[in-house]
Amino acid sequence: MAVVHNFEYYKPLKLAETLKLLKKYGDKAKLLAGGTDLAVFIKEGVLFPEAVIDIKHVKELQKLELKKDGLFVGAQASFSDILESANIKKDYLLLWESARSVASVGIRNRATLVGNICSAVPSLDSGPALLCYDAVVHLASTKGEREVPISEWFLAPRRTAMKPDEIVTGVFIPKPKIKNAGCYLKLGRYGGEDLAQAGLGVFVNDKLEYKLAYCAVGPVPKRAAKIEKLLKGKALSTVLIAKAMSLVPEEIAPIADIRSGKEYRIHMCKIMLERGLEVCTERMKGKIIDTLRILGG
């Protein structure tokens, strides 16, 4: 099917050139990396950019950089790039599992993590992982660079803290300093390609600090602060987990839509919390568990 809307196409090779284009066009420009969202938005008449700036050839926007103190996911890094990294699987398993759950191979080969957080749909799989790792979004414009903590990034569905003349150059994920375990659980209508009905990232470390973040059950992905506070410093028990599960309805605000009802989402978010905590506890003991079928399907 032919695309009705047409635009100017730019393929800058340098960041400075990209920033100048953004300054010139402002919100009339759209950045193109993987294009798996942008192409659909343009086709379906959601967006009508005057200019599309392809950033796949900008030298400074590298893919992945493993540093001593953390991982920098550059604007060109696709979900497949993340999945192919054995180091990410080892040190950032929660991120790796969330990347695995995104769409299908043909989409993951193209779609980028940075694009995912810029599209900022409520069901984005990368959201919980980045929230649990306290990631930092790096932005640039002709005025300079700035950083935004991921907790302040998501403002509303499809709205972020990014300004029209800015580009996200990458996301920095600090390396957890002490022994830890994490997992990402995604509830879909079936195994395989689907948007999340609900998603949950769970992270725990040796000091018994828990980090929990939900997606697809509220306007933006969000940490479950009350539950984290309840669990902090405590070893898990059946009673404690039951108490944590009872707090779930206070932490999320799901809607009913084509993928599931509100009550089902709330119920399953409790189950996901229970199983996610169990997985992390077992992983802390060194047990190898695959989370792929942990919710059935």
Next chain:
Amino acid sequence: MAKIKFILNNEMRTVDVEPNETLLDVLRDKMGVKSPKCGCDRGDCGACAVMIDGKSVRSCLVFAIEVNGQEVTTLEGISQPKLTKLQEAFIQFNSFQCGYCAPGVIISATELLNNNPHPDLEEIKEALSGNLCRCTGYQPIFEAIMDVSRKRKK
């Protein structure tokens, strides 16, 4: 209109495109390559799958202008000079009925076997989760891929 140049199925080709033309439309309507099909036109069904630099992509979500200087392989390219073992297995196992999803399925399965010569059933299902087939129920497709994997030397 911009002139782009890229390798299509081992051949250097040049074509004029508008920025908003998808790779799928350009391949089919301007370059005579008909194996990629338009199904959902939004990246969900996999019927339009082709490879860019060896990795499968949804050609309905790629603007043709993006592939300037790259290498695009479609089913036509994979089938040269003769059918692959995978394609022969698909024939042997009657893996297709209407055939609309076939080019995309073969692209995805070829990529899988390139990266993982001996996938198990779960890995095959995962690799094909972005390819919808409404005829076969998938079983004969899985069987063909498993057969190729079994016959390959470990």
